Amino acid sequence: QITLKESGPPLVKPTQTLTLTCTFSGFSLSARGVGVGWIRQPPGKALEWLALIYWDDDKRYSPSLKSRLTITKDTSKNQVVLTMTNMDPVDTATYYCAHPYDTSGFYDYWGQGALVTVSS
Amino acid sequence: DIVMTQSPATLSVSPGERATLSCRASQSVSSGLAWYQQKPGQAPRLLIYAATTRATGIPARFSGSGSGTEFTLTISSLQSEDFAVYYCQQYNDWPLFTFGPGTKVDIK
Numbered sequence: 001q002i003t004l005k006e007s008g009p010p011l012v013k014p015t016q017t018l019t020l021t022c023t024f025s026g027f028s029l030s031a032r033g034v035g036v037g038w039i040r041q042p043p044g045k046a047l048e049w050l051a052l053i054y055w056d057d058d059k060r061y062s063p064s065l066k067s068r069l070t071i072t073k074d075t076s077k078n079q080v081v082l083t084m085t086n087m088d089p090v091d092t093a094t095y096y097c098a099h100p101y102d103t104s105g106f107y108d109y110w111g112q113g114a115l116v117t118v119s120s
Numbered sequence: 121d122i123v124m125t126q127s128p129a130t131l132s133v134s135p136g137e138r139a140t141l142s143c144r145a146s147q148s149v150s151s152g153l154a155w156y157q158q159k160p161g162q163a164p165r166l167l168i169y170a171a172t173t174r175a176t177g178i179p180a181r182f183s184g185s186g187s188g189t190e191f192t193l194t195i196s197s198l199q200s201e202d203f204a205v206y207y208c209q210q211y212n213d214w215p216l217f218t219f220g221p222g223t224k225v226d227i228k
Contacts, residue, residue: 047156047207063216104211106154108166108169108175110163111163113163
C-alpha cells in the first residue's frame, strides 16, 4: 500500500525559504522507474506542477519556478525534500507530494497535502 | 508550454443524469491525458489516464475519450459522491506537465 505524507511549517514569512518533506511508504525510490513529484494548489484555484525527482536522481522543475526550487531525496529515509526560496504571499497554497505512475507523468497516489501560508 | 482549458467552468446536473466534461489542449498531447476528481479538503484522485483507461478501482460510469487536442470525461449516471471538481492534466509534453482550470460539477 502506497502512502505519502507532507510535513513542513504552516506559516512562513515573505522572503523566507520553505522546506517541505514528503515521507512515503509502499515503494522504494531506489527502484528503477520510480519517482516522487510535488504539485501545489492555491486556495480555490487549480493545480500547478512544481518538481519531480526519479530513482536515478534525475530532477525536473517547472520552468516558471526553476530558479527558486530544489528537490532532493533521501532513499534511506524514504523521504523527498522540496525547498522553495524567496517565498511570497502568492505562494500560499496546499502543497502535495505524489507518486507518478512509472515515468509517464500522471500521479496515481497523493499525499493529504500541507497548507502553507505566506504572511508577515 | 501547453495550455489546458476546460469547459464548462461549472456544470449543474441532477443525480442520475449524464455529465459531459470537456478538456482542450493548445497543441496535440496525443493520448497523454489524465483526469482527476477532487472533493473539498481532499487530494485529487486519479480517474482516467492515457485518455481512456480507468484507474484501479474507478467505477465503470466514468469514461474518457478523445486524442490530440480534444478530450471528454463522461459520467454516465451521476451519483451523490460524484459532485466534485474535475481536472484534466496533459503529460505528453514531458516533464512540462500542465493541468486545466477545472470543472465543478454541482447538484442541479
